[in-house]
Amino acid sequence: MRPVLTKAFADVRRHRLQTLVVFVIAALAITVGAMGGTLLVQTSSPYDHAFADLAGPHLVAVFDARKVTSNQVAATAGLAGVTATAGPWVAAEVPFEKGGTHLTATASFSQKATLTVLGRDDPGGSLDRLEVVSGRWVRGPGEIVVTRSFAIGRAVLVGDRITALGTSDKSLLTVVGEAVDANPNPDRAWVASGIVASLNPVDAPLSYVMAYRFRVATSRADIRADLNDLEAAVPAGAVANYASYLDFRDSYNFNNSLILTFLLAFVVLAVGAVAVIVANVVTGAVLANYREIGILKAIGFTPGQVVAVFVIQMLVPALAACLIAVPLGAIASKPLLDQAAEAISLPPPSPLVPIVDVLVPALGISVIAAAAALPAWRAGRLNAVDAITTGTAPLGRYTKRRVGWWRVPGQLSLGAGDAFARPVRGGLTAVAILVGVATLVFASGLYSAILKFNDLFAQPNFQVTVSRLGGYSDLDTNEVLQRQPETNLIVGVHQLAAVVPGQPDPVPGTIFRGRSQQLGYRLAEGRWFAKSNEAVLGVVFNPYHWRVGQEVVVRIDTEPVHLRIVGTCYCFWTLGMDWSTYAAVAPNAKPIDYLVQLRPGTNVDAYVRQVSAAQPDFLFPQAISSGTGFNIEAILDAMVAALALILGAIAGLGVFNTLLLTTRERVRDIAILKALGMTPGQVTAMVTASAGVLGLVGALLGIPAGIGLYRYLIDAMARLAGFSISSDTFTSAIDPGHLLLVALAGVLVALLGAILPARWAARTSVVNVLNLE
Amino acid sequence: MLDDLSLQIGEGEFTAIMGPSGSGKSTLLNLVAGLDRPTSGTVTVGGTALASLSEAELARFRRASIGFVFQFFHLLNNLSVFDNVLIAAQLSGAQEAASRVRAQQLLNELGIGAKARDYPVKLSGGERQRVAIARALINRPAVVLADEPTGALDSNTGEQVMELLVALNQRGQTILLASHDLQLAGRYTRRIISLRDGKLTRDSRTDGQGQEVTQ
Structure with missing residues (x-):
């Protein structure tokens, strides 16, 4: 050795x-x-x-306290499939402010006006434990613990005082701790169990939250079956909401899976x-x-x-x-x-x-x-x-060549021939460039797709959302909003989960009250709904592959509702429908959120201040931020740019290396050509031409490879996200102009890699190389 | 290395530079070709002072005025015989059609016209040197520099190459030959310049039969 x-x-x-x-x-x-x-x-x-x-x-189930008692909820622990439980904890949806600023919480793709406040005296237990990562747990009234992500996202520190809104006394609570649990949603907080009712906004319902482990819960279908047992054990409609660990896991893994892909x-x-x-x-x-x-x-x-x-x-x-x-x-x-x-x-x-x-x-x-x-x-x-x-x-037979076209300067045709003088070496170098170009095409395509995605899913034509608390009526809310001269259009909305018979997962639906067609959602196909029992389908989450023209039956508030799909739109909900459809099954329901379209030229922030001032305790107006709320693009963008640079550097070094080898190997030929009268500039051009050919071949092959990679990864991303859209939606996002630029970039990288070998070649000493003394 | 050397070579002369290895023969040729620069002094070829030229201008000067024949031929192995000759014309920017005709003509004259499509590796040493001579002549240079053109050839082939050079000279071509073979130089050239350790030791004229006529 x-x-x-x-x-x-x-x-x-x-x-x-x-x-x-x-x-x-x-x-x-x-x-x-x-x-x-x-x-x-x-x-x-x-x-x-x-x-x-x-x-x-x-599973974490939320029970409507108006329909079920705490004891009835606690009794579900004895169901056959249940192996462990924690709770029930009484809970309320409470809006908070800190220093005059309303504290919203992020939930999925939107902002939530309230925190879910649970009464819980002990963070421990055998199930659904909380870990206090900063400060301590609540010991009595006047104290609150928030999630760590909420504390980070809203710059709330242990020791801060926040005000609970929606009640007449506006309780002031001190943040005494930050906690984490196995639920990634940041919109939760904990107080001593005895004070939840005092924080509950006027007329708003309380709820009970209970955590379960089941004997069988490996799939969504298993969870659905367990939930069915749960629903059967309590009065009808008592289960108001639920979330499974599979949702939590998917929600958490979504961004990372994309990045990892x-x-x-x-x-x-x-x-x-x-x-x-x-x-x-x-x-x-x-x-x-x-x-x-x-x-x-x-x-x-x-x-x-x-x-x-x-x-x-x-x-x-x-x-x-x-x-x-x-x-x-x-x-x-x-x-x-x-x-x-x-x-x-x-x-x-x-x-x-x-x-x-x-x-x-x-x-x-x-x-x-x-x-x-x-x-x-x-x-x-x-x-x-x-x-x-x-x-x-x-040299192999493929390397023998003609001087070339007379119209092309000799040094260029010679250089072009040199590119594949060693076919394997030339081929390998072209592959290195191909990889670099494919990466650039992919990066360019991804960037364009993100822009197109943002364009398609851009916020429709409303500028403010307003949430009202239960203690404040729909009528009064409308009156406040109508009173503002800048208000052009008010559309009430209600989010719900529509159960699809025979399917494990419900689909998210949005009910619109008012002239929702004027909100300007981007339609992909068909038209906006115009009457009762018509629905518009979102193109993103279409898990059951519904189509325009199809009639579907869903259950809303346990009642069957027949819907005819009349169009598709670039929306994140699955079904959008008119209030009249919902009113048939829930005649007394009123919206609690409102989308407000302002007259052109209105100062949005001033409008928000006006509405807030009109009813500071019960109405929570928010200006709509531009964009889709789909914020992963910034990370992906930076990552793709960095990696494209790395691969570009690798490709450039590949060319450099190849030309270095070729130049060393051809040093005698270069010296002969110089002896025959080739100028240093022509030698540089010859070596550079060789790189140019390698770059061009790599670029021409790299473009289709990059498009293929782009389509594959966009589809993989859509699959991971559970989106129903495919790369076809974004095919046109790849701009031919960009492709041309990318091809030029490939050639440029190759030429950059050629600079030093070309200069060395140009400086070749004829006398030394040909041993003329 | 050359030292204190001053000489003038007239148009149409066939001059041999003689001397042992290391005497400065090739250095002299390299200076005339503009492949090397003198540390002091001047080299003037056809009225052009080479010292003032840039690298690129020297290259252009070589294309236009110099034809170089090397001891080891120095052909480009991945070009055919024809293209090896043609490439010099292409570098000088000559017209394509005329250059092709002249290249073939030269190869025919040198007796290797039939080998035009072959590659150098298939040729004998003598044939390779003929290709090198054709390449040196394609641009009708003012001077042909031949650096030990027979050094890598057997004696018969060497004689043939020298006869070719003589024939060229008889048609008015100026030729500067570096050689260490006094007999060969004496037989074929008309002037012999002897160098030793970079200095001029002798400058004589011959009758073409190896006999010195002047000193």
Whole structure:
């Protein structure tokens, strides 16, 4: 082994530039790999860990206290399928303010005007435990504990005082702690059990919240069956709402899954590109060193030892790269981990994951070793005498070429021919560029798709939402809003879950009261509903694959409702329908949220202040922020841009390396051409032309590859998100102009990679190379 | 290395630069070709002072005025014989059709017209040197520089190459030949310049039969 190491290390020292190239590309790829691995491990398990550590429930059910007693709810613990319960806890929906600012809470894609305040004296227990991560648990009246994510999101600190609205006495509560549990929703808070009723807004219903674990709860269908038993055990309509651990897990995993999908795709691309470049380097080294290989074999190196010399040359920089790439990957993954942890209200996990820190470099090293071993195998099989005699590999038949078109300057046609003078090397380099271009196409497509997504799902034409508390009537709310001269249109809305008979999951529905067609939701197909029992279908969540023209039956408030789907729109709810449809099954129902369209030129903030001042305790107006609330694009965007840069750098280094090898190999030809009168500028043009051809080939192949990758990942993202839209929706998002720019970028990367080898070639000394003295 | 060397070579002369290895023969040719620059002094070819030219201007000068024939031929192995000749014309920006005709003509004259489509690896040493000569002549250079053109050839083939150069000279081509073979140079050239350790030691004229006529 010693002679192998001696020779390999001597070659590493001799080929410092080549070693540096391998070091840089390996470091980039392993950094991306370590980042992906860390995120994969640390973001796929925390929910399960939290669920296990905090004894998370399979189902949290909310019971309407007007329809069921606390004892009746507690009695459900004895149902056959129930293995453990916690609660019931009395709960109220309470609006809060801090320092005059209304504290909203994020829930799914929208803001919620209230916090669900639960009366709970003990955070422990055998099920649905809470972990106090800051401060302490409540000890009596006047104290409240909030979720950690709410505290972070609304800048509420332990010790702050917040005011409960909706009651005449406006209780002032001190935040004494921040807690986390297995529920990722931040819109919850806990107080001593005896004070919930005093916080409950006037006329608003109280509820009971109970947590369950069931004997069988692995699928949504299982949960649905358990829920059916639960509903059967209490008076009809008593179960007002519920959430399963599967919802929590999906909600948590959604963003991370998207990021991971992209990241893992990039890891594969980066590692692939590195393998291609390493194979290219070793191929070049073998071709250029036939004589030396022959000598090695002549003095007694076995074929395996010859292969080992080349593999070790690649492993030395790769191992050095691991030393910096693993910590770099950990550092790069930290912001994403922190964000993911914040989403689930857990302390951020460590970015140092031993298994990743060992496995990723090991995999990277293995790929590099394999990529080096394949071309090195050729060296191992060379006949010693032939190798010494030949000196370097003969050029194949594909490399013989004509001087080219006379109209194209000779240096360009010669350079173009040089691109594939070594077909394998040229091909491998083109593949490296292909990967870079495909990444750019994908990144460009994704960015355009996000813009189009934002455009399609942009907020319709209303500027303010107003929520009212139960103590304040629908009539009074309308009167306050109508009184404002800037009000143009008021549409009352009610969100509900429509049960689909025979299906495990209900679908989200929105009921509109008023001239909702004027809200300007973007229609994908058909028309807006015009009368009772007509519905518009959202294109995003269409789990049962309904179509325009189809008649469907859903249950709303336990009553069957026949709906005819008349159109589809770019909306996040599944079914949108007119109030008249809902009124048939709930004649006394009134909206509690209102969408307000303002007259053109109205100052939205001033309007919000006006409405708030008109009824500060019971009405909560909010200006609508622009955009879709779909905020993951910023992370994806930054990540895609960074990774595209990394892959671009890898591709550029690939070209650099290839041209370096080619220039060294062709140094004699370059010297001859210079002796014949080729100027340094023409030599530069010749080498650059070679890079240009490689860039062009890579770009032309990379564009369809990138589009394919883009479509695949967009569809994968839609599947993960449970969206019913596909990449077809965004096909037109890929701008041909962008594609042209990306193709040019591919060529540009190749040309950048050619700068140094071209300059070195131009400076070739004819006298020295041709040994003219 | 050359030291204190001053000489003038007239148009149409066939001059041999003689001397042992390291005497400065190739350096002199390199200076004339603009491949090397003198540390002091001047080199003027056809009225052009090479010292004042940039690298690019020197390259253009070489294309237009110099034809170089190397000891080891230095052909481009991945170009055919025809394209090896043609590429020099293309570099100089000559007209395509005329260059193609001239390339084939030169190859025919040099007796390797039938090999035009072959690649250098298939040719013998003598044939390769003929290709190199054709390449050197394609742009009708003012001077042909031949650096040990027979050094890599057997004696018969070497003689043939020298006869080709003589024939060229007889048609008015100025030729500067570097060689260490005094007999060969004496037989074929009309002027012999001898160098030793970079200094001019002798400048003589011959009768073409190896006999010195003036000193």
